[in-house]
Amino acid sequence: xxxxxxxxxxxxxxxxxxxxxxxxxxxxxxxxxxxxxxxxxxxxxxxxxxxxxxxxxxxxxxxxxxxxxxxxxxxxxxxxxxxxxxxxxxxxxxxxxxxxxxxxxxxxxxxxxxxxxxxxxxxxxxxxxxxxxxxxxxxxxxxxxxxxxxxxxxxxxxxxxxxxxxxxxxxxxxxxxxxxxxxxxxxxxxxxxxxxx
Amino acid sequence: xxxxxxxxxxxxxxxxxxxxxxxxxxxxxxxxxxxxxxxxxxxxxxxxxxxxxxxxxxxxxxxxxxxxxxxxxxxxxxxxxxxxxxxxxxxxxxxxxxxxxxxxxxxxxxxxxxxxxxxxxxxxxxxxxxxxxxxxxxxxxxxxxxxxxxxxxxxxxxxxxxxxxxxxxxxxxxxxxxxxxxxxxxxxxxxxxxxxx
DNA sequence: CCTCATGGTCAACGATCTTCGGCATGCGTC
DNA sequence: GACGCATGCCGAAGATCGTTGACCATGAGG
Numbered sequence: 001x002x003x004x005x006x007x008x009x010x011x012x013x014x015x016x017x018x019x020x021x022x023x024x025x026x027x028x029x030x031x032x033x034x035x036x037x038x039x040x041x042x043x044x045x046x047x048x049x050x051x052x053x054x055x056x057x058x059x060x061x062x063x064x065x066x067x068x069x070x071x072x073x074x075x076x077x078x079x080x081x082x083x084x085x086x087x088x089x090x091x092x093x094x095x096x097x098x099x100x101x102x103x104x105x106x107x108x109x110x111x112x113x114x115x116x117x118x119x120x121x122x123x124x125x126x127x128x129x130x131x132x133x134x135x136x137x138x139x140x141x142x143x144x145x146x147x148x149x150x151x152x153x154x155x156x157x158x159x160x161x162x163x164x165x166x167x168x169x170x171x172x173x174x175x176x177x178x179x180x181x182x183x184x185x186x187x188x189x190x191x192x193x194x195x196x197x
Numbered sequence: 198x199x200x201x202x203x204x205x206x207x208x209x210x211x212x213x214x215x216x217x218x219x220x221x222x223x224x225x226x227x228x229x230x231x232x233x234x235x236x237x238x239x240x241x242x243x244x245x246x247x248x249x250x251x252x253x254x255x256x257x258x259x260x261x262x263x264x265x266x267x268x269x270x271x272x273x274x275x276x277x278x279x280x281x282x283x284x285x286x287x288x289x290x291x292x293x294x295x296x297x298x299x300x301x302x303x304x305x306x307x308x309x310x311x312x313x314x315x316x317x318x319x320x321x322x323x324x325x326x327x328x329x330x331x332x333x334x335x336x337x338x339x340x341x342x343x344x345x346x347x348x349x350x351x352x353x354x355x356x357x358x359x360x361x362x363x364x365x366x367x368x369x370x371x372x373x374x375x376x377x378x379x380x381x382x383x384x385x386x387x388x389x390x391x392x393x394x
Numbered sequence: 395c396c397t398c399a400t401g402g403t404c405a406a407c408g409a410t411c412t413t414c415g416g417c418a419t420g421c422g423t424c
Numbered sequence: 425g426a427c428g429c430a431t432g433c434c435g436a437a438g439a440t441c442g443t444t445g446a447c448c449a450t451g452a453g454g
Contacts, residue, residue, distance in 0.1 A: 244413095
């Protein structure tokens with residue numbers, strides 16, 4: 001068998017280059033030649049790993065969204081499992097772009113939103129409001145109220161839905177630089193105080 | 198003076214063509230040639246009214262966002278001024294894409310979000326959270342509570358902030374087809390019931 | 395030594411955006 | 425009425441981009 005290279009490592013490096021260029025020049029500004037320069041490889045090599053520019057961009061986007069989801073899940077697992085309220089707050093804070101890497105991934109996700117309009121497949125990639133997440137969040141809300149001694153009320157699933165919508169909206173604002181992460185956090189905490197109090 | 202044509206009418210027609218193509222092929226799929234065909238003019242004419250492709254797309258986006266804002270303001274003015282609560286609900290419902298034209302404009306606005314990451318000027322075009330709007334909304338919330346006999350509580354500005362973030366987030370979901378306008382309306386009304394009750 | 399699959403490169407092609415020079419039209423002026 | 429010229433519009437050349445296909449290098453197996 002001939003030379004064996006780590007495809008995953010190559011593709012990751014190219015995806016990183018696409019990320020950098022996307023944040024600097026926008027998705028439309030991502031060209032094969034610029035990606036090659038940014039990644040320090042020949043343009044031919046870029047074409048070797050991705051059949052078309054569309055494949056390249058799509059894979060880079062996919063990796064960004066998955067990396068962001070992985071970070072969110074990691075912060076969920078890292079949260080204190082003893083307190084439902086801290087866990088709830090930590091989960092929602094994870095999409096607020098409070099560290100540079102999260103900000104970068106969040107900005108990339110926002111950059112994809114535009115494509116999702118004309119490309120239904122992209123819309124599926126995003127879609128954070130999966131059923132299980134809402135169930136899980138609704139459970140956290142109920143448990144957090146119990147901790148506080150607050151009586152249950154309203155519809156837990158809709159409450160959870162609202163929480164995630166608010167958090168992601170605040171995250172988008174932060175990604176666009178229209179709102180500081182601190183301000184976003186303040187608004188989110190305010191909402192949770194009302195929800196649980 | 199030589200022949201005089203209505204520049205505004207020409208540009209509007211070209212912008213309409215850009216809108217149609219954007220919703221069908223995405224922003225990257227908008228080419229001068231396709232715009233010319235869609236608008237029924239020559240490519241030279243497109244170039245005559247816009248120096249670069251960038252100018253064309255930028256102006257079309259700008260018009261879409263302004264048209265959406267105009268519709269929102271119109272629905273605010275059309276709301277019953279006698280009841281603060283109906284007015285509040287009507288204002289927020291205006292961004293939920295409940296009619297085809299609003300859906301189209303909202304989808305276009307979402308398509309712009311991606312550009313806003315690498316193009317700060319675009320971010321300014323969006324920015325719905327202007328100070329006056331929040332003040333106005335906070336006033337509506339307070340008045341609606343008074344109508345209901347609900348005592349004032351919390352921070353009106355943050356409440357207004359949350360309302361708009363929730364509404365726009367639900368609108369984006371609707372624009373992406375991830376949520377039906379009816380469901381979005383249900384969630385928004387649920388939040389307002391909690392807020393005012 | 396030969397085979398050939400894998401990794402990688404390069405040049406040419408069509409499509410695209412941009413630039414620039416040119417043509418037509420019709421109001422203002424003499 | 426004729427000329428001037430700014431406006432509206434067109435089309436071809438130049439530059440850049442994505443795509444295609446042929447090509448070369450390497451190294452494990454027969």
